[in-house]
Amino acid sequence: MEFAGSHILSVDQFERPDVERIFEVADRMEPYAHRRRITRVLEGAILGSMFFEPSTRTRVSFGSAFNLLGGEVRETTGFEQSAIAKGESLYDTARVLSGYSDVIAMRHPTPGSVAEFAGASRVPVINGGDGSNEHPSQALLDLYTIRSELATRGRSIEQLRIAMVGDLRFGRTVHSLSKLLALFPGVQVVLISPRELRMPEGIVEHLRASGHSVLESEELESSIAHVDIVYSTRIQEERFQSQEEADLYRGRFRLNQSIYTANCEPNTVIMHPLPRDSRDNARELDDDLNDNPNLAIFRQADNGVLVRMALFTLVLDVVDQVDREARDVNWYTARRF
Amino acid sequence: MEFAGSHILSVDQFERPDVERIFEVADRMEPYAHRRRITRVLEGAILGSMFFEPSTRTRVSFGSAFNLLGGEVRETTGFEQSAIAKGESLYDTARVLSGYSDVIAMRHPTPGSVAEFAGASRVPVINGGDGSNEHPSQALLDLYTIRSELATRGRSIEQLRIAMVGDLRFGRTVHSLSKLLALFPGVQVVLISPRELRMPEGIVEHLRASGHSVLESEELESSIAHVDIVYSTRIQEERFQSQEEADLYRGRFRLNQSIYTANCEPNTVIMHPLPRDSRDNARELDDDLNDNPNLAIFRQADNGVLVRMALFTLVLDVVDQVDREARDVNWYTARRF
Amino acid sequence: MEFAGSHILSVDQFERPDVERIFEVADRMEPYAHRRRITRVLEGAILGSMFFEPSTRTRVSFGSAFNLLGGEVRETTGFEQSAIAKGESLYDTARVLSGYSDVIAMRHPTPGSVAEFAGASRVPVINGGDGSNEHPSQALLDLYTIRSELATRGRSIEQLRIAMVGDLRFGRTVHSLSKLLALFPGVQVVLISPRELRMPEGIVEHLRASGHSVLESEELESSIAHVDIVYSTRIQEERFQSQEEADLYRGRFRLNQSIYTANCEPNTVIMHPLPRDSRDNARELDDDLNDNPNLAIFRQADNGVLVRMALFTLVLDVVDQVDREARDVNWYTARRF
Known part of the structure; x- marks a missing residue:
């Protein structure tokens, strides 16, 4: 598949070379995720993190992965009192909120809702779990x-x-x-x-x-x-x-x-x-x-950060720029992987 | 009006040249909001985003506008369990929280409360909606x-x-x-x-x-x-x-x-x-x-980002510095405006 | 005490020279907290802010202190619907979440819980209040x-x-x-x-x-x-x-x-x-x-930012690097201290 600009909605969309490509890029994220080096490749980019169902570890893993690439995160959690509760369609929500970010990570309790949202979004959407359906x-x-x-x-x-x-x-x-x-x-x-x-x-x-x-x-x-x-x-x-x-x-x-x-x-x-x-x-x-x-x-939970960094750099097409202008970490790091 | 250091509380505070000035600055934000260029003019600055009433689109629009100028956002949402619930006055809340940021965007369900908060704040406050009253x-x-x-x-x-x-x-x-x-x-x-x-x-x-x-x-x-x-x-x-x-x-x-x-x-x-x-x-x-x-x-929702970027740069007095050291975006951008 | 890599859990862990060292470092944070200068010493670092009990002022004070040092903040608030509610141990939560950040600020209603969490964390933990127990x-x-x-x-x-x-x-x-x-x-x-x-x-x-x-x-x-x-x-x-x-x-x-x-x-x-x-x-x-x-x-609330900046720079061992590459603030600052 062509990753640049694509939504990541389901494991069904991958062929074997796609999975291998993701893993190869994830390997290259290791010095950044494990805090030996810093990259600012996504400086100025914004992740729209929309968790309409709570999931601390998935939400924080996506957010940290984006921060580690130099980008900012704008979060929305819960939706009891949101516009959806005032009768807004998922289409409208997607059209509006996709105007505020460069890529979206979304979780929603209803199977299929993330794909429906992606259909109206103006930026790539990564499915962070839609009920019993998918969590690629x-x-x-x-x-x-x-x-x-x-x-x-x-x-x-x-x-x-x-x-x-x-x-x-x-x-x-x-x-x-x-x-x-x-x-x-x-x-x-x-x-x-x-x-x-x-x-x-x-x-x-x-x-x-x-x-x-x-x-x-x-x-x-x-x-x-x-x-x-x-x-x-x-x-x-x-x-x-x-x-x-x-x-x-x-x-x-x-x-x-x-x-x-x-x-x-x-x-x-x-x-x-x-x-x-x-x-x-x-x-x-x-x-x-x-x-x-x-x-x-x-280690499995830690690897989530690597894989999500890989997905972000692939859909935003910056894989080859990650290592440019990277520098060493200058603070104490106790990280034991 | 003099924008630098001012609160933005009501449309009543604007004369026609003020509105024209805001629109002219909003026009200049277009390459940054539409992701052709990146500016870091507000690097190191902090937006205090205080939404004592939920409003996903307004909150995210303010936050993204600030991020697009290079600043950071610290958010507070809801206030059922906050200090106000322990009997703290809006005066005290404003004195304390304005010590943690450089500018504040605030929504509150009670008409007049944002102006009252602004009266005690030590940094500029932008009204993000105070009940039935104002949302400039x-x-x-x-x-x-x-x-x-x-x-x-x-x-x-x-x-x-x-x-x-x-x-x-x-x-x-x-x-x-x-x-x-x-x-x-x-x-x-x-x-x-x-x-x-x-x-x-x-x-x-x-x-x-x-x-x-x-x-x-x-x-x-x-x-x-x-x-x-x-x-x-x-x-x-x-x-x-x-x-x-x-x-x-x-x-x-x-x-x-x-x-x-x-x-x-x-x-x-x-x-x-x-x-x-x-x-x-x-x-x-x-x-x-x-x-x-x-x-x-x-397009109207998208324009909210432009207008909010204009308000931030005006009250923080950095309009003329936005274009300095700006650079092109280096990631994939699917944005269709 | 040796600050680099240490948890900050209780006032009991300090000798007088430790307190004096913290205050001396806090003094050095003053130009940054009071917005005369900007430092990016913690650029690329992530604070895990975990407030399992609400506390707007403490949470925002920690977050702003970290932002003022150039770092990013990933927040979690409340835990009614979290993994802990699904029966996860504090040990597992700590092992996982400490993989997503470089330092953690945590508040929890149960006395002793922050120390228990710190025992399993892979990064330094600063106690932001554990019930009636400690809030160093x-x-x-x-x-x-x-x-x-x-x-x-x-x-x-x-x-x-x-x-x-x-x-x-x-x-x-x-x-x-x-x-x-x-x-x-x-x-x-x-x-x-x-x-x-x-x-x-x-x-x-x-x-x-x-x-x-x-x-x-x-x-x-x-x-x-x-x-x-x-x-x-x-x-x-x-x-x-x-x-x-x-x-x-x-x-x-x-x-x-x-x-x-x-x-x-x-x-x-x-x-x-x-x-x-x-x-x-x-x-x-x-x-x-x-x-x-x-x-x-x-002034007392404002000083919280200085002290928290001091704690972050001490446990992450960057005190001597704060002033390097620092620059003057270029935006309007109304701050009156």
Whole structure:
């Protein structure tokens, strides 16, 4: 695809070379994101950050990524008292607000609304999540993390063996990640979930049709023995009829250090889209994993900044200018990546 | 008036040369607002954006205008849990918060509160709307838009023929616009409203005393035949006793493409302060006007950035420095104005 | 203490040379805070501003201080709908959010929570208030103000005679200020409160053990005759069982201009941590003091910016670079300090 001026709405819009291009640019963002160098390539540019549904980590990650490129951020959060509440159409909102920025990152609870907004916007729009539908930068940072973690183990994405665990029915992240994985044939996928929360059949078929081996399981311990990555997810309790129904599944596939040691190969990577539940009997990933160097969940969150910097520089067409006039950081940086 | 260091509180404070000066400066902001060039003239300056009543478009427009001049924005929205709720006076709030910024843009639901705040502030305050009272930058951008649209048709403000339509009784924007128009004698004004929502008599008299021809009407179609501008407004439902009373008037003067074609001169400009109502039976301006090139409502919103940049540079006295050290934009810009 | 890379969590972490170092650096921030000069020393750095409890003045003061050093601010306010509400631990929140910024300013309603967050953060954290516990930058700006006001009267902190007035039992600010004062032996302290709201005994003993003279009183007028500073505080009504109980004490020690003139030495300085209550019968400091040049409450709020700039430059280790490449302000500045 041609990135300059494009909206980023869905993982479906990417071919394999597009994903590889994003990752290559994300790699080049590393000295800036990790605070060894400073670039001002987007000085004077404005990001319109519109989070019509709250999401602290995604909102701040987009905003920081834009700041790290030298740009400014104008934020809008919530919309109970906005013009939309006075009966304004999404079309009008998009026409007006796109006049105030150079690129927009948007989250909205209604599936399809970000694409509808993008249709009327006069500047590129990046989908930061539209309900149960899409969240492409999350899928990209997940796959980018898989690629990075595998690389330190001397492997590539095509050699990946991955277990996805938990609520595979409602979990938007595992759906989108599967679609991206389908672009890299040869992956071995293990899908571990309660019977009622299995991965939708269409996605399983898509993975198989793309040349992947797919195994489904209802049992955690026996199924994580021969994988490079365990990708754990939380129960999407807001998608269930009742709290009680959600509680049936919560904490069902709980990974802790002793289960890890007893079952996994050494150096098996643990991922999670976060937030992970920390309440008793509801934890997917136990706190005793926090000292395990293979727990990659915070590196995964960090990678979101790299991927979002890559998306911004691609749609605004400044990739080749990032390194010009860059300089070293002059303040104390405690950052440990 | 002397702009440097002044508050901008009311359209009443302007003489005609002041308005012309603001428009001349707004013209000079065009390459920066439309992203052909970048200026950093206000680098290091801070805008205190205080919206004690929500207004996404006005808040973001002020903030983006300040960012486009190179300054930073510190925002406060809502005040339910603020110090004011703990019994702090507006005087104290103003004394303290004006110590944190170089200029303040403020909206507040109570008429007169912004002027009271300005009286205690140590930096210039721009009124972003104080309830039913004033919203001077809106009136300025409206008149600036009229001037721009007329100019492309080879006309000037003094030759203007304008129809104001809708809730002329409670509509703050038409009151303020009328006061500004009074500075440019010779305008032909048609006031179209239900009898109960007529323009206040004081404003009508002021327009006539200023040398304008004023016609009042309760009928849309026959009254928009010979005007350059149709300025449509929404019913200010929050000002009515009940939703039912507001519903009586909603959608009463609905303009759509067929009424436009059947009644208006070619190239008649359509304006609206936005938001326009998009709900069935409540639309003032139909969606089928969206492809009409004379629909100027989004150019009007865009002009808000130009006018606010002009106000900032005037009160901070940097007009002559804006172009110094300016440079071209180096990123992709899809902006279509 | 070594400032570079340190958290600022409590006044207890400071020795006297640390406080003197902060004040010396704060002095050097004055041309930048008062808008005579601009520095961009923290260009490219990001402050994570996390106010899980609202506090407009503290939040904006931190943000403006960071902007004045050339850095960017990414804000989060409220947490009802955040990941914490989905069961995320403070540990995870800290690990993730500290990846998006270079330093964090945080307020949280729960005592100890900021220290817990700091324990997991990968960047320095400055406590902006954790419930009834600590608010070290407030104590520092209070003592910095005392030092500044005394200096204009030819006195030093060791020669201070101060009266603390009001709710000394629940007032966090007077507790923290007392701890800092304990580092400067020789102060004369008068504690004026209702019997039920006396200063906790541990703090009184600590002051005496540090070489201070301490007098307790239940009467305002006779006790403010021989002091340099009257430090007034509001009733912490949120700490009482009922509004009625709080009302018993509200407005009990009300200072106004006639009481001041009748009882105080000339040039006695009046301070207050703000907000002061402006409601009838609840005022600690009457409005008729507003023209008294010894009312230092707004200089005190202004000093918060200086002290916070000092803390940022110290923990990020850029003190010696602030003046490099600094330049004069080029816009209108109405600031009257």
